[in-house]
Amino acid sequence: MTALLEVRDVHKAYGAIRAVDGVSFSVTAGEILGVIGPNGSGKTTLFNSILGQVKPSAGQVYFEGADVTGMGALPLSRRGIGRTFQSLQVFGRLSVRDNLIAAGQEFSGSAAGRLFARPDAGLGGRAEEIIALFRIGHVAHLPAGSLSYGQQKLVDIAMAFMASPRLVLLDEPCAGVNPALIDELTELLLRLNREHGGTFVVIEHNMDFVMRLCTRVICMAQGKVLAEGPPEAVQSNRAVLEAYLGV
Amino acid sequence: MSPLRWIILLAGLAFVALAPTQMKNYGVYLTTLWCVYLIAGMGLNLTVGYAGQISLGQAAFLGIGAYTAAIMSKAGVPYLAIFPAAAALCFVVGLLLGFPALRVQHHYLAFATLGFNMLVFLVLRNEEWLTGGTFGINNIPRPTLFGWRFNRPLDFYHLTFAVLVLTGVLMAFLLRSPWGRAFAALRDNPIRAESVGINTTFYTLMAFAIGAAYAGIAGALFAPLVQFVEPAPFGFATSLSMLLMVIAGGSGRFFGPALGSVVVVLLPEWLRFAADWYLAVFGFLIVAMMIWLPGGLLSLPERVRR
Numbered sequence: 001m002t003a004l005l006e007v008r009d010v011h012k013a014y015g016a017i018r019a020v021d022g023v024s025f026s027v028t029a030g031e032i033l034g035v036i037g038p039n040g041s042g043k044t045t046l047f048n049s050i051l052g053q054v055k056p057s058a059g060q061v062y063f064e065g066a067d068v069t070g071m072g073a074l075p076l077s078r079r080g081i082g083r084t085f086q087s088l089q090v091f092g093r094l095s096v097r098d099n100l101i102a103a104g105q106e107f108s109g110s111a112a113g114r115l116f117a118r119p120d121a122g123l124g125g126r127a128e129e130i131i132a133l134f135r136i137g138h139v140a141h142l143p144a145g146s147l148s149y150g151q152q153k154l155v156d157i158a159m160a161f162m163a164s165p166r167l168v169l170l171d172e173p174c175a176g177v178n179p180a181l182i183d184e185l186t187e188l189l190l191r192l193n194r195e196h197g198g199t200f201v202v203i204e205h206n207m208d209f210v211m212r213l214c215t216r217v218i219c220m221a222q223g224k225v226l227a228e229g230p231p232e233a234v235q236s237n238r239a240v241l242e243a244y245l246g247v
Numbered sequence: 248m249s250p251l252r253w254i255i256l257l258a259g260l261a262f263v264a265l266a267p268t269q270m271k272n273y274g275v276y277l278t279t280l281w282c283v284y285l286i287a288g289m290g291l292n293l294t295v296g297y298a299g300q301i302s303l304g305q306a307a308f309l310g311i312g313a314y315t316a317a318i319m320s321k322a323g324v325p326y327l328a329i330f331p332a333a334a335a336l337c338f339v340v341g342l343l344l345g346f347p348a349l350r351v352q353h354h355y356l357a358f359a360t361l362g363f364n365m366l367v368f369l370v371l372r373n374e375e376w377l378t379g380g381t382f383g384i385n386n387i388p389r390p391t392l393f394g395w396r397f398n399r400p401l402d403f404y405h406l407t408f409a410v411l412v413l414t415g416v417l418m419a420f421l422l423r424s425p426w427g428r429a430f431a432a433l434r435d436n437p438i439r440a441e442s443v444g445i446n447t448t449f450y451t452l453m454a455f456a457i458g459a460a461y462a463g464i465a466g467a468l469f470a471p472l473v474q475f476v477e478p479a480p481f482g483f484a485t486s487l488s489m490l491l492m493v494i495a496g497g498s499g500r501f502f503g504p505a506l507g508s509v510v511v512v513l514l515p516e517w518l519r520f521a522a523d524w525y526l527a528v529f530g531f532l533i534v535a536m537m538i539w540l541p542g543g544l545l546s547l548p549e550r551v552r553r
Contacts, residue, residue: 072441073438073442074441074446077441077443085438085439085442089436089442090435091435091439092436093431093435093499094428094431094432101425102431102432102445103443104443105428106446111446114425114426115421115424115425115426117425119423119424119425121428145435
């Protein structure tokens with residue numbers, strides 16, 4: 001099967017420090033790939049290299065066969081790559097519904113057309129679908145900044161799905177989220193994967209979440225891929241245990 | 248908007264439209280000046296309050312609009328062409344300034360726009376062949392539109408009020424459109440805005456240029472209001488007053504500049520009973536308001552509820 005995302009021998013160095021050191025992997029449509037590794041192993045730098053937030057020192061990134069190396073957030077989002085960030089990133093003073101519409105309104109028509117478009121940019125229905133899917137209807141009218149951390153996290157993730165992206169990169173979606181919400185999030189992402197063909201790359205420290213969600217896992221250490229394979233195999237890999245536990 | 252809010256809005260508009268009929272000429276002049284500042288303030292509110300950019304150069308755009316109106320009207324160009332020309336010129340200058348200046352943010356942007364204000368002030372003062380230098384341009388005619396002469400203060404007030412309502416409706420339309428949501432998104436979180444496909448460079452430039460165009464329209468009304476333009480009213484102090492207008496009323500709130508311009512234009516007049524102390528009292532009130540109502544006067548109900 002053709003790879004949706006292909007990362008080829010990506011390097012990123014800061015002076016003598018090799019944050020990402022020759023990482024290669026690919027993601028096919030419908031897959032959920034987990035990226036794990038101890039703190040400082042280069043996961044977020046790898047994400048940022050894929051998403052053009054930092055320019056890779058070497059290597060290429062391909063999306064749907066096209067070279068997107070070093071491309072910024074704006075063109076990547078327009079090509080169909082959604083993302084969430086490690087920290088909360090919502091539009092605090094906008095309502096939840098407006099957050100969702102804002103996350104989808106720029107993907108159709110021209111700028112001039114949007115000036116004269118309906119206030120909801122024709123996305124009211126889509127926003128309601130996402131609101132129902134993420135079960136955030138009871139807070140849809142409230143400013144996103146006024147919600148609890150967990151609710152904001154849901155809004156943050158929901159926004160990434162508003163424009164029906166073909167690939168979503170999730171950076172530590174469980175960070176700071178309570179166990180009940182993690183269960184809910186796992187079910188939600190599995191449902192999006194099963195019913196809507198969602199393809200995800202997930203950086204996460206919560207191993208239980210990774211085991212339940214991912215179809216394949218990459219473990220990074222010191223900027224390199226230490227192990228790759230099915231979740232159970234990576235979890236029991238000796239090198240992975242050494243990297244995490246120092247045993 | 249709820250029916251109650253519509254009633255309050257329409258009653259407010261009727262009051263503002265009719266109140267000057269009971270005023271003497273100076274009262275009519277002040278209310279007209281309030282409308283002029285309010286139009287410029289609406290533009291600055293778009294740039295500062297909705298799009299999250301800081302600008303200390305709004306008076307420069309007011310000046311460009313005023314001098315455009317003064318020069319064109321003295322050359323016999325009809326006002327029907329002058330208003331769009333002033334707006335378009337300020338829009339283009341706003342874009343030209345915005346391209347380099349909006350690469351920086353926050354206090355760096357404040358200083359970039361401050362520098363622009365100084366530059367425009369110096370051009371107005373030194374380019375005598377065009378602007379009359381420190382002598383300015385006098386005997387600026389009041390407009391005649393569709394055969395209707397707006398010579399009398401009250402007539403000119405009603406013209407200014409009509410332009411205020413028109414620009415207000417256009418601003419409301421803009422803010423309700425997806426553009427308004429994009430402006431708010433880039434104000435709240437530019438990094439996330441870009442990651443969801445919002446072209447932050449484009450929208451920042453548009454907010455800046457449209458804000459400048461509003462100041463241009465205000466300037467085109469300012470010139471025939473005072474019928475004499477010279478560089479002094481377009482200096483840095485006026486830009487600061489306009490920023491105060493936006494912040495005192497409620498930055499990022501539609502009616503914020505309306506209240507803010509009351510504070511800046513009318514409050515000093517109402518404080519004249521304090522004679523020599525009026526500026527001190529004005530300053531004290533502003534300091535107190537910034538401490539207790541940092542969200543501006545329109546945040547008062549929220550403050551009371553807390």
